[in-house]
Amino acid sequence: MEVGKMAKTKEKVLSAEVLDKQVANFSVLYMKLHHYHWYVKGENFFKLHVKFGELYAEAGLHLDTIAERMLAVGALPTATLKEQLGLTSLEEASGGESAHEMVRTLADDFDTICTELTEGITAAEDNDDQPTADLFIAIRTSLEKHRWMLEAYLAE
Secondary structure: OOOOOOOOOHHHHHHHHHHHHHHHHHHHHHHHHHHHHHHOOOOOHHHHHHHHHHHHHHHHHHHHHHHHHHHHOOOOOOOOHHHHHHHOOOOOOOOOOOHHHHHHHHHHHHHHHHHHHHHHHHHHHHOOOHHHHHHHHHHHHHHHHHHHHHHHHHOO
8 A cells, every 4th residue: 555645745654654664563573473372382381372462462452553543644554464564674473483582583573663663753753743753652662661571581
């Protein structure tokens, strides 16, 4: 879907592009977390199965909130896997990851998204789009906490 299907001011197009990138990221993250939830194995199965379920529920909420923000500003979020895979900064789950690799990958993915959200916050603020900046700040705060917890888990 074209980001250009909205009033074409530079600021709105910028906000829509930044938002759509995160729609793609959270779509891929949502599926990756489902994959990990379904396929995690090992001695930490019970802990990680539950944690991955919690994380995919949260990722789904973030995805919906970001897409609805796009619609509120007159933009259309990407809504096909093909489009999302073309925009995302994340890699899909490859299959066969160990529990440790799953946790490591998620910590790295959260770091990537946090970096992009920080850039998005700055861009939104520069364009007087405080609602998008606030949205990204709230999401980044949550992901930073999750990243810290995943890193602590890996330090076992």
